[in-house]
Amino acid sequence: MPGMMIKELKAPLELTETELGELKPGYAKVSLKAAALNHRDYWITQGLYPGIELPKVLGSDGAGIVAEVGDSGDQPWVGKEVIINPGWDWGTSEATQSSEFTILGMPHNGTFATEILAPVEMLRERPKHLSWEEAAALPLAGxxxxxxxxxxxxxxxxxxxxxxxxxxxxxxxxxxxxxxxxxxxxxxxxxxxxxxxxxxxxxxxxxxxxxxxxxxxxxxxxxxxxxxxxxxxxxxxxxxxxxxxxxxxxxxxxxxxxxxxxxxxxxxxxxxxxxxxSTMGSPADFRGMLDLVDRHQIKPVIDQVFSLAQANEALARMEKGEQFGKIVLRI
Amino acid sequence: MPGMMIKELKAPLELTETELGELKPGYAKVSLKAAALNHRDYWITQGLYPGIELPKVLGSDGAGIVAEVGDSGDQPWVGKEVIINPGWDWGTSEATQSSEFTILGMPHNGTFATEILAPVEMLRERPKHLSWEEAAALPLAGxxxxxxxxxxxxxxxxxxxxxxxxxxxxxxxxxxxxxxxxxxxxxxxxxxxxxxxxxxxxxxxxxxxxxxxxxxxxxxxxxxxxxxxxxxxxxxxxxxxxxxxxxxxxxxxxxxxxxxxxxxxxxxxxxxxxxxxSTMGSPADFRGMLDLVDRHQIKPVIDQVFSLAQANEALARMEKGEQFGKIVLRI
Missing domain, CATH: 3.40.50.720 (NAD(P)-binding Rossmann-like Domain)
Known part of the structure; x- marks a missing residue:
């Protein structure tokens, strides 16, 4: 599977063929259609983020189609168009995330790739009024x-x-x-x-x-x-x-x-x-966000769309801070 | 009516005969049995408080007996043992006080006196398990x-x-x-x-x-x-x-x-x-406080009791910061 990987700090991402890994029970393999950038991605490239492990596929935001679900998983998800909640292992308190909380894209391999493994419980159906690019723009910032x-x-x-x-x-x-x-x-x-x-x-x-x-x-x-x-x-x-x-x-x-x-x-x-x-959000926040987006047919503002291979140009645009809305990668 | 008045800043209070003023409709005249000190009183004597007007009777906390109620007022209050909510004109929002909000004891004449005029709606019955000194210790700090x-x-x-x-x-x-x-x-x-x-x-x-x-x-x-x-x-x-x-x-x-x-x-x-x-509290906070004190039979901790004429000694004790609990004046 090709993915835009960070191999060393303060260096361009590299489009690399990498192993997707094993599809475990409770996980889904998602064929990604679009991803989006967050400041977090830029900070990771600069080494300005705790807990960086290299090499990794970068990217917290993604939208795509469920290709396969691990053994005991929820098979009706297969074929569905989804976005991925990037806040994993939030825990049981609404007041704060647990110490196990991680954000997709570090230390897990992220969305700047053609495929990704994600827990089925982190999948949500893509809002029907959104394009792939708009859907991918939504999760982390939303x-x-x-x-x-x-x-x-x-x-x-x-x-x-x-x-x-x-x-x-x-x-x-x-x-x-x-x-x-x-x-x-x-x-x-x-x-x-x-x-x-x-x-x-x-x-x-x-x-x-x-x-x-x-x-x-x-x-x-x-x-x-x-x-x-x-x-x-x-x-x-x-x-x-x-x-x-x-x-x-x-x-x-x-x-x-x-x-x-x-x-x-x-x-x-x-x-x-x-x-x-305030930072990120709980699964309840994610559902609440999707409800609001659906009820008011809110469309994420897309600043510019790049190809997956242009991820470094996309990061450069983010660094300049001139964008209005989300910078998206079409995969 | 004798009261401990502040006549100039950074000078001792003076026990002075002063006019109580007119008993207006909606107001009660309360014969005070005890008062209590707050840091606010000390700061006022030092000029470290906004909106100081001199001369005034100092004091935010008081407990006593309703002697008389103004014309159209609530006559059943006469003879009742009360404490006075020192937060006047809070307004209608629970989130914050209105711009009309004042605290008893500046700019209104306060409780370091034998009598005081207070709006009937600021009166609450004295908690039955409290002495006069304990009751007077409660309002502002409570x-x-x-x-x-x-x-x-x-x-x-x-x-x-x-x-x-x-x-x-x-x-x-x-x-x-x-x-x-x-x-x-x-x-x-x-x-x-x-x-x-x-x-x-x-x-x-x-x-x-x-x-x-x-x-x-x-x-x-x-x-x-x-x-x-x-x-x-x-x-x-x-x-x-x-x-x-x-x-x-x-x-x-x-x-x-x-x-x-x-x-x-x-x-x-x-x-x-x-x-x-957070500062002071709304009438709802005052009721909530009294409910809690009543439900759990909470007794204010009294540090030391002085006479009204000893108010300057009481202020000196507060200045030293050695107290544990409230400093009270018996009237």
Whole structure:
């Protein structure tokens, strides 16, 4: 089976013929039609991720057709068009993942390949309104956005939501999910083009976070958000704490610009704020995400489609950070 | 009416004859039997509180007998033994107080006096198992501890709870409430005597936060807490973030040692933590607190009782920080 493998850090992936391995009971062999990139893939290539084992096939997101199911497995799955929940062994608590939790694509071989082995219980039928590329774009970023916005963020209809740094896969899904859930949504970006694209998806306002005092402008023209979804943290976090409405929640699913310089604890307790961490999601989050996508016929935003062999070009596009929506590999 | 008034900042309170004011409809005149101190009172004397107006009678906590009710008011209250909810004009949201919210004792005249005017709707019957001194010790610290632990902290039976800096009124109530609610509770303090006193109240473990690495010891011998109740923040906050169980909550009702130096955002999102602010409480929190106190026959811990005229000595004891439980004034 050919797959785009990471063989050493900070080097291009290599298209390599590799063994798929044994099809164990409870597992399915899926013929992949499309895969999608996540920042995680890029970070792994740079060695910026815990628990890297080499060589591996990269990739957390995939969609395809079930070719075969292991011995005692659920045979009706054979022939079905599926996406794969990339969050394996979450465990039994909704509050947090177990210590066995892993994300598809490291240390398991991932989706940048023509075939993959995955537990049958991680399969879900492909949403019927989505193309292969759209379906592959959904899993990791979709479940992360759903957990951040709904399960951890507890979004309620009619609330004001701010999505910071729109353009990335999770932020774009968070925007779409919040709009679908009946929120009034604003975004931030350093790119006017991304703000314009977010407005096409239903954002009612956009602010350039490079402009000094943007948060005061946002408070005045949009209002103070009940929920903020952020993955940057860093120096700009203080603006979010200042901007959040009393009783508001700030959910972080990442901290790409490092830890906040200082957190204003007086604002935290007097404004009754909640600063919430979130990552990936449980099987229940994954089902909830698919329900929401189905109910509102949400289509993932595709930034650009590459071939499997072009995975390095796809990673280079992600590194530049110019994308709006998901970068996809057609297999 | 004599009351202990603050006339200028950083000066002793003065026992002064002052006007009670007009008894308006919807208000009650309460003859006070006891009052209690809060850190807020001390901070006001030091000018470390927003919106100070002088001169005023200090004091947020009081218990007494309803002497009279204004014209269209609820006459059956006359003669009843009551405590006063010090959180006025909270508003309609459970998530946060309204912008009209005030705390009794500034800018309204407070409880360090023989009489007070209070809205009838802020009166609650004195818990029957409490003395006047115990009843007066309850309101502000009790509702703050209840909101932090139950409403914001969402404590569930069987969880592990850590109360940092035990000895203060709120921390001591939080300990009692968490024990009553079926949690396994540990405390921190720099005082072995306070740790011993906390164990008398049901704490199963205590750690001296001055000892380097105490949090590793706590993780090993007590386990990682699902809920941490803190009012210090500052440099020690990083230890709490490290110690919290995955999926855990850290609730701050204050930040007496300043903002945290850095918040480890990777731990925040990977461990799915919630950092929660909390202050005072809603009328529903106040009712919930009284229900809990009644159901479990909880008795506030009284550190020391002074006379009304000794309020400055009582404030001096609070400033030293040696108390365990509430400092009370008998009127």
């Amino acid at each position: 479940v992360t956005a759903f957990r951040a916005t709904m399960s951890q963020g507890q979004l309620r209809p009619g609330e004001k939501v701010l999505i910071s740094g729109v353009g990335g896969g999770v932020a774009t899904f968070a925007l779409q999910f919040a709009v679908a859930a009946g929120a009034e949504v604003a975004v931030t970006s350093s790119s006017e083009a991304k703000i314009a694209a977010a407005k096409e998806l239903g954002a009612v306002a956009g602010f350039n976070y490079r402009e000094e005092g943007w948060q005061k402008n946002a408070a005045q023209s949009f209002g103070r958000p009940n929920l903020i979804i952020d993955s940057a943290a860093g120096k700009g976090y203080a603006n979010l704490v200042e901007l959040a409405a009393p009783g508001g929640r700030i959910v972080n699913y990442g901290a790409t610009t490092g830890p906040p310089e200082k957190v204003d604890m007086f604002k935290l307790f007097w404004n009754q704020l909640k600063l919430i961490g | 509702v703050t501890a209840f909101r932090a632990t139950m409403s914001q902290g969402q404590l569930r039976p069987g969880e592990k709870v850590l109360i940092s800096g035990v000895g203060g009124g709120v921390a001591t109530f939080a300990l009692q409430f968490a024990v009553a609610a079926g949690a396994e509770v540990a405390v921190t303090s720099s005082s072995e005597a306070k740790i011993a006193a906390a164990k008398e109240l049901g704490a199963v473990a205590g750690f001296n936060y001055r000892e380097e690495g105490w949090q590793k010891n706590a993780a090993q011998s007590f386990g990682r807490p699902n809920l941490i109740i803190d009012s210090a923040a500052g440099k020690g906050y990083a230890n709490l973030v490290e110690l919290a169980a995955p999926g855990g909550r850290i609730v701050n009702y204050g930040a007496t040692t300043g903002p945290p130096e850095k918040v480890d955002m990777f731990k925040l999102f990977w461990n799915q933590l919630k950092l929660i602010g």
